[in-house]
Amino acid sequence: MIEIGRVVVKVAGRDAGKKGVIIxxxxxxxxxxDGETRRRKANILHIEPLNQVIKIEKNASHEAVAxxxxxxxxxxxxxxxxxxxxxAKRKTPEQLRKLKEEKRKLRDIFKPKxxxxxxxxxxxxxxxKAGLAEAKEEKHEHGHKEDxxxxxxxxxxKTTKKKE
Amino acid sequence: MPAPRxxxxxxxxxxxxxxxxxxxxxxxxxxxxxxxxxNCGAVLKGVPRELPYKMRSMAKTKxxxxxxxxxxLCSRCMRRNIIDKYRQ
Numbered sequence: 001m002i003e004i005g006r007v008v009v010k011v012a013g014r015d016a017g018k019k020g021v022i023i024x025x026x027x028x029x030x031x032x033x034d035g036e037t038r039r040r041k042a043n044i045l046h047i048e049p050l051n052q053v054i055k056i057e058k059n060a061s062h063e064a065v066a067x068x069x070x071x072x073x074x075x076x077x078x079x080x081x082x083x084x085x086x087x088a089k090r091k092t093p094e095q096l097r098k099l100k101e102e103k104r105k106l107r108d109i110f111k112p113k114x115x116x117x118x119x120x121x122x123x124x125x126x127x128x129k130a131g132l133a134e135a136k137e138e139k140h141e142h143g144h145k146e147d148x149x150x151x152x153x154x155x156x157x158k159t160t161k162k163k164e
Numbered sequence: 165m166p167a168p169r170x171x172x173x174x175x176x177x178x179x180x181x182x183x184x185x186x187x188x189x190x191x192x193x194x195x196x197x198x199x200x201x202x203n204c205g206a207v208l209k210g211v212p213r214e215l216p217y218k219m220r221s222m223a224k225t226k227x228x229x230x231x232x233x234x235x236x237l238c239s240r241c242m243r244r245n246i247i248d249k250y251r252q
Contacts, residue, residue, distance in 0.1 A: 009250050011243045017232050048247050 001049045002031060005056045007072065010037050012046040019050075019074050024059050034065045035076050166191075201238035211235050 020035030033042045066076035175191040199211035210229040228235025233242045
């Protein structure tokens with residue numbers, strides 16, 4: 001019953017219920033099966049021989065088996081061609097620099113207020129300084145009284161706020 | 165006296181020794197019965213007996229054997245079925 005070219009049905013495992021052909025007899029227990037099933041070693045106890053026999057060479061290729069089985073109306077298993085995924089390459093230092101720059105730009109976009117405030121503070125301080133400087137100059141110009149310059153000090157601050 | 169919702173027999177009691185030394189009762193859901201063959205009634209192997217929340221996180225391939233009628237028929241009955249079909 002068990003010979004090369006004998007059509008069999010697998011009875012156990014993942015390929016159970018699928019038809020195939022014996023391609024090779026490996027042992028007193030094991031045979032090589034191909035067809036609807038995967039091309040693999042199978043125990044004799046795990047196959048059920050049918051009454052059909054195909055003319056096929058020992059260790060025939062999967063294509064030859066597929067052709068032979070087409071005559072019987074059995075479609076052999078077709079595996080998808082393995083497509084290798086492109087490996088993720090390491091980024092070069094230049095690319096890393098560019099990424100960093102982009103991140104910085106994004107940061108600038110999302111944190112505009114703080115920077116503006118900081119700039120504003122700086123400006124005010126500068127202006128204050130300028131105002132103070134002017135006040136000092138005025139002190140020298142007007143006289144030596146202590147009460148007047150205090151008022152003047154407050155005045156320029158107000159003006160700066162208005163400017164803003 | 166436990167809360168009324170815990171007095172049902174649909175929950176099982178689990179006695180737990182707490183760090184303080186006393187035993188407290190935890191109420192847990194019962195597991196379902198073992199899966200059985202639809203033909204002969206034999207206990208199916210490779211079908212886990214877990215609560216639904218654990219079954220949900222399990223992969224499909226871990227929940228039943230990867231063969232025709234896996235998780236429904238035992239391997240013997242499945243083989244018998246196939247052989248009968250082709251011997252006619």
